[in-house]
Amino acid sequence: xxxxxxxxxxxxxxxxTDEATVYAVNGLDIEVExxxxxxxxxxxxxxxxxxxxxxxxxxxxxxGSIKKGSINLDGLDIIKAGEGDMRSIRGNVxxxxxxxxxxxxxxxxxxxxxxxxxxxxxxxxxxxxLNARVDEILQLVGIPPKxxxxxxxxxxxxxxxxxxxxxxxxxxxxxxxxxxxxxALDVTIQAQVLEMMKSLKSRLNTAMVLITHxxxxxxxxxxxxxIMYAGEIVEIGMVEDIFEDPKHHPYTEGxxxxxxxxxxxxKRLNPIPGLMPDPTEIAKGCSFSPRCPKRLDICSLVQPENxxxxxxSIKCHLFKNN
Amino acid sequence: xxxxxxxxxxxxxxxxxxxxxSQIKAIAFRFKKNKLxxxxxxxxxxxxxxxxxxDFVVDFDTAINQNMQVRLQPPSREHIFGTDQYGRxxxxxxxxxxxxxxxxxxxxxxxxxxIGVVIGSTAGFYGGRIDNVIMRFMDVLLAIPQTLMAISVVxxxxxxxxxxxxxxxxxxxxxxxxxxxxxxxxxxGQEFVEAxxxxxxxxxRIVARHIIPNAIGPIVVQATxxxxxxxxxxxxxxxxxxxxxxxxxxxxxxxxxGKAQMRYYPHLVVIPGIAIVLAVMGLNLIGxxxxxxxxxxxxx
Numbered sequence: 001x002x003x004x005x006x007x008x009x010x011x012x013x014x015x016x017t018d019e020a021t022v023y024a025v026n027g028l029d030i031e032v033e034x035x036x037x038x039x040x041x042x043x044x045x046x047x048x049x050x051x052x053x054x055x056x057x058x059x060x061x062x063x064g065s066i067k068k069g070s071i072n073l074d075g076l077d078i079i080k081a082g083e084g085d086m087r088s089i090r091g092n093v094x095x096x097x098x099x100x101x102x103x104x105x106x107x108x109x110x111x112x113x114x115x116x117x118x119x120x121x122x123x124x125x126x127x128x129x130l131n132a133r134v135d136e137i138l139q140l141v142g143i144p145p146k147x148x149x150x151x152x153x154x155x156x157x158x159x160x161x162x163x164x165x166x167x168x169x170x171x172x173x174x175x176x177x178x179x180x181x182x183x184a185l186d187v188t189i190q191a192q193v194l195e196m197m198k199s200l201k202s203r204l205n206t207a208m209v210l211i212t213h214x215x216x217x218x219x220x221x222x223x224x225x226x227i228m229y230a231g232e233i234v235e236i237g238m239v240e241d242i243f244e245d246p247k248h249h250p251y252t253e254g255x256x257x258x259x260x261x262x263x264x265x266x267k268r269l270n271p272i273p274g275l276m277p278d279p280t281e282i283a284k285g286c287s288f289s290p291r292c293p294k295r296l297d298i299c300s301l302v303q304p305e306n307x308x309x310x311x312x313s314i315k316c317h318l319f320k321n322n
Numbered sequence: 323x324x325x326x327x328x329x330x331x332x333x334x335x336x337x338x339x340x341x342x343x344s345q346i347k348a349i350a351f352r353f354k355k356n357k358l359x360x361x362x363x364x365x366x367x368x369x370x371x372x373x374x375x376x377d378f379v380v381d382f383d384t385a386i387n388q389n390m391q392v393r394l395q396p397p398s399r400e401h402i403f404g405t406d407q408y409g410r411x412x413x414x415x416x417x418x419x420x421x422x423x424x425x426x427x428x429x430x431x432x433x434x435x436x437i438g439v440v441i442g443s444t445a446g447f448y449g450g451r452i453d454n455v456i457m458r459f460m461d462v463l464l465a466i467p468q469t470l471m472a473i474s475v476v477x478x479x480x481x482x483x484x485x486x487x488x489x490x491x492x493x494x495x496x497x498x499x500x501x502x503x504x505x506x507x508x509x510x511g512q513e514f515v516e517a518x519x520x521x522x523x524x525x526x527r528i529v530a531r532h533i534i535p536n537a538i539g540p541i542v543v544q545a546t547x548x549x550x551x552x553x554x555x556x557x558x559x560x561x562x563x564x565x566x567x568x569x570x571x572x573x574x575x576x577x578x579x580g581k582a583q584m585r586y587y588p589h590l591v592v593i594p595g596i597a598i599v600l601a602v603m604g605l606n607l608i609g610x611x612x613x614x615x616x617x618x619x620x621x622x
Contacts, residue, residue, distance in 0.1 A: 056520055062450075091521030098520075103513040108535045108617070117531070118521045167521065 359611020
């Protein structure tokens with residue numbers, strides 16, 4: 001039985017601004033095992049990034065706060081951990097890759113220096129050893145080590161994302177949080193970067209939470225998939241369950257329905273009607289019910305519970321009696 | 323698509339062997355391209371060398387010994403800058419006067435820059451109440467004109483080099499704090515700062531290594547411009563008799579002493595004036611050149 005790297009239980013995160021309180025994450029449950037890739041899918045504003053930031057404890061100061069629940073990362077209680085503890089695990093036990101490679105690198109430091117820095121913070125080693133490690137990790141992500149004296153502006157977008165991945169993996173973390181790592185790249189570079197992440201991940205046995213809204217990326221990369229809607233997981237299962245099992249949460253069906261089919265001729269795309277619920281209000285029943293084509297009377301009144309079929313579990317009233 | 327597993331075996335495209343320069347060399351290289359900046363640097367270096375080697379060039383006594391027989395002489399072979407109303411050699415006075423301006427300018431900028439960076443980055447990085455308390459205090463200092471502030475400090479503590487220094491430092495700190503704070507505010511919102519936090523970097527390291535180097539442009543420009551302003555302020559204070567005490571030579575006090583005879587003996591004010599202009603111009607040119615060469619994005 002592989003060890004659990006990350007356990008999130010019943011997590012509630014809120015952003016408090018002067019005008020309103022935004023309920024970003026509402027009762028999130030996730031478990032990630034060693035070496036596993038979990039895809040976190042959902043539309044913009046579903047709370048995916050918020051969830052990742054709470055794992056790093058990097059929610060925006062003063063406005064973002066964890067209201068309830070627990071996060072256990074490799075045996076450490078994140079909620080109770082102090083800033084010093086967090087600092088020693090960030091980049092070391094858990095790393096994060098941000099969405100935009102263009103702005104995540106410091107423009108006035110050479111890429112070698114930026115990789116060296118993570119190592120210098122977490123590893124107590126001689127300068128030569130660390131420098132050798134910088135070369136090694138650059139080689140690993142497919143960048144000639146001699147380019148480490150170059151500045152970020154001398155790299156292309158795909159190369160920059162490789163550098164960022166090199167920084168994230170330099171200390172061989174147990175968990176990698178990848179927040180839409182390929183959204184800013186074009187498709188061919190996307191494929192290269194994903195392929196590289198996949199092989200590095202299996203080599204270093206790193207677990208990964210991959211945040212994306214690209215179902216193709218999910219099918220390619222992930223072992224398990226969690227579909228997120230309005231701050232909670234509405235459906236979670238192995239990739240096969242999500243892509244092949246006929247039983248689905250209506251939202252997941254909507255997501256798949258909105259992907260255009262190459263073999264059919266249609267004039268219009270099929271979006272899910274309606275918008276995400278206002279995150280400043282908590283819905284009484286199922287948060288998806290206003291947009292749900294299969295809505296029952298109970299849906300707008302009672303919050304659905306998780307219904308499991310082995311590894312596959314769905315939060316919907318439709319499957320209650322099965 | 324190539325599989326990444328065998329990346330070690332992949333033929334690495336080696337770029338034509340461009341010389342890899344160290345950072346300082348790269349900055350120097352870019353600086354050299356700016357001819358005006360190099361001119362400024364040469365100018366200031368010459369002034370510096372003269373002020374350091376002043377005692378070897380001309381004896382200090384020549385600068386303060388009065389000789390009424392040769393008073394108010396125009397420039398000649400014997401006195402290349404002429405003599406003032408007490409018959410003192412202007413050349414010697416200019417050379418020894420450079421010491422005060424440069425010494426006070428450098429030290430006061432160095433100290434106020436250091437203090438300003440600490441204050442400004444604390445305020446900018448932590449924000450909130452700390453920011454408010456510090457910056458409101460700086461605003462109070464900033465509300466008083468620099469010269470007025472310097473005058474009041476010198477008036478309260480008495481003239482002399484040490485008090486001149488204190489006056490200059492106190493009046494420049496708010497300017498540095500403001501400019502450092504505003505650069506830090508704009509830079510700390512950027513994603514690479516968050517990325518650095520996500521790597522477990524400490525606050526001090528983030529500010530010192532990620533934020534300040536990105537803000538170095540405006541800070542350096544402010545420092546050189548401020549040093550130029552300080553040199554002028556010292557001259558101004560000496561002009562109204564609050565700077566260097568006579569008979570010690572100083573450019574501003576030379577201007578002041580010469581102003582009565584300006585009409586008939588213009589060299590009394592033109593020569594110290596030119597000295598001030600050259601020093602200030604040299605500093606401004608260097609500041610401009612440094613701003614451009616410190617930014618690696620403007621390479622080539």
